[in-house]
Amino acid sequence: MERMPRYLMQLYRFKTAGIEQVSSQMLGDSLRVKDTQIRKDLSYFGVFGKARYGYNIDFLIDAVEKILGLNHQYRVAIVGFGRIGRALAHYHGSDCHNFCVQLIFDTDPAVIGEAVGAVRVEPMDQLEQRLAAQPVDIAVLTVPEEVAVEVADRLVQAGVRAIYNFTAAELHRYRDVFIENAQIAYGMFKLAHRIAGYWPRKR
Amino acid sequence: MERMPRYLMQLYRFKTAGIEQVSSQMLGDSLRVKDTQIRKDLSYFGVFGKARYGYNIDFLIDAVEKILGLNHQYRVAIVGFGRIGRALAHYHGSDCHNFCVQLIFDTDPAVIGEAVGAVRVEPMDQLEQRLAAQPVDIAVLTVPEEVAVEVADRLVQAGVRAIYNFTAAELHRYRDVFIENAQIAYGMFKLAHRIAGYWPRKR
DNA sequence: TAGATTGTTAATCGATTAACAATC
DNA sequence: TAGATTGTTAATCGATTAACAATC
Known part of the structure; x- marks a missing residue:
């Protein structure tokens, strides 16, 4: 796959x-x-x-x-509207081809109310209510790591069954929830590893 | 690893x-x-x-x-200052812990000159000159896919030996260049695949 | 037809895990 | 000491590749 x-x-x-x-x-x-x-x-x-x-x-x-399941449409929530969340919101926000951003959440009053296309950033408090009213298929998690597990718990509790995790948090506590990890920093680590050339024997 | x-x-x-x-x-x-x-x-x-x-x-x-080679410092160039490039620039731009963003390039006159910390966005034309004057260890590639291979060629030509590739382009034409891929869309595809549940037999 | 390309079987390779003696 | 935890060997598992008959 x-x-x-x-x-x-x-x-x-x-x-x-x-x-x-x-x-x-x-x-x-x-x-x-x-x-x-x-x-x-x-x-x-x-x-x-x-x-x-x-x-x-x-x-x-x-x-x-x-x-790849691309004959379906998926409703997406962006959870955490920092710089990465913002990038992702626009990424698939513009063309609603297969992945359609329908909800955006953040805690920061400065960004709440901001709009991406037709979607407004809503306060994190509203997470449960809004998800109940408007369920999504995938949540994109881009909150600070400290609150990642807590927010993930709330998402799962609210019925989310697939999380695209951009935080470093380890999310394997849930049954029947698809987790896809994209720890951006890890790629840098791996490059660093290779550049540093820490090979004990091989090569 | x-x-x-x-x-x-x-x-x-x-x-x-x-x-x-x-x-x-x-x-x-x-x-x-x-x-x-x-x-x-x-x-x-x-x-x-x-x-x-x-x-x-x-x-x-x-x-x-x-x-992981984190006992060294790595000089980083961000190539492509769109929303993702911007996010990444700030990501490691602020704390120059191990990965220190030293150069940023873009073609868009609207963002050229913009600053992240002490680093200014420079025109893509200057790529070779600037890299010659100030070599980096890692280039983060976040340009549009259409120009990705061309830009990657220039980077390698200019002496870059490690590329963190955020584009969908396939970069395996180079010898002795470390490539780390982070195709953000692929994660969505994989989730879609699992949600759609296209399992021929298994499970 | 001739031969390029397929799907699949069997062999190979590498990564994961179980088992266990060594040891602090 | 007793027993928890190690490092490593051997067994298992799964993924990749080579080989090849089938076929368009």
């Missing part, structure tokens, strides 16, 4: 370039992935090509979009 | 909580990782505890920081 989003993006690029059929080799080469890996991934999801031809690009894009 | 940043953050939390010694079990439980995994990870990097005691927290924090 991990690789599906990359496949999709590359397929879009091929499509834009006017390519009509793709082979697993083509796709693989462009992504530095083995062709056999791609075929295995696709067949796992019941997507098959034709020998000697490969896959029709429209067919494949459609299939991968379906696998 | 993947897990090291999480270990470190959890150790900080323990430290803050006043805990002085950690066992692999404690750490593991808090992160939903097997104790034996933790010991294996640490021993791989030559970090060992004491039987019946575990690890001294200060010792362990220090060790993990070293593994």
Whole structure:
């Protein structure tokens, strides 16, 4: 699954370039992935090509979009309207393609009332009420780490079943809640690690 | 390696909580990782505890920081000062702890000249000159996808050896350049996938 | 047809975990 | 000492890749 989003993006690029059929080799080469890996991934999801031809690009894009659930719309709440929350709100706020930001929360009176498109930033106090009135599918968590667990608890309590977690907090206390982590700082750590070259033996 | 940043953050939390010694079990439980995994990870990097005691927290924090290369400072350039670039610039811009933003570039005349701390946004044209005068260790790439590869080429050409890539572009054309990817949209895709529940057989 | 490309089986590889003797 | 916790070996598990017959 991990690789599906990359496949999709590359397929879009091929499509834009006017390519009509793709082979697993083509796709693989462009992504530095083995062709056999791609075929295995696709067949796992019941997507098959034709020998000697490969896959029709429209067919494949459609299939991968379906696998990724992009044939549905998702209602999104941004929780925490700091700089990252703001960036994310605009990110998907403008085009309501698949992910539609419908609620934004923050504690800071200075930003409450501010609008992104048709959506106003509302006070965090209102979280439960507003979510009850207007449920969302995904909450994007960008609050300060100190309150992250507490806010996550409230979100889950309020019925949220998927959280995109941008805080460093560890969120594995919930059953049946999908958590996706995106700790931005960790990427810097990993680069630092590699630059520093702390390899005990290997390489 | 993947897990090291999480270990470190959890150790900080323990430290803050006043805990002085950690066992692999404690750490593991808090992160939903097997104790034996933790010991294996640490021993791989030559970090060992004491039987019946575990690890001294200060010792362990220090060790993990070293593994992650956090005993060094890294000079960072933010390339692309859109909303995400801006968020990241401030993220590490304020505290110059380990990652010190020293250069910011953008093409938009409206933001050129704007300052984050002591750093001014400079025109993208100046990229090569400025990097020559003031080399950085890490470039954070947050330009629009259409120009991402082109800009990345220029960065590598200008001597950058580590790129934190926030664009959807595929950057594997370079030898000896560390690339760390953080495609924010992919996380949404993965959540969508799970919500849509496209499981052919399993579960 | 010839041969490029498929889907799948079997082999390989690496990462995770269980088991356990060593030890503080 | 007794027993909690370690580091490591061996077993398990899952993911990747090579090999190849099937097929368009």
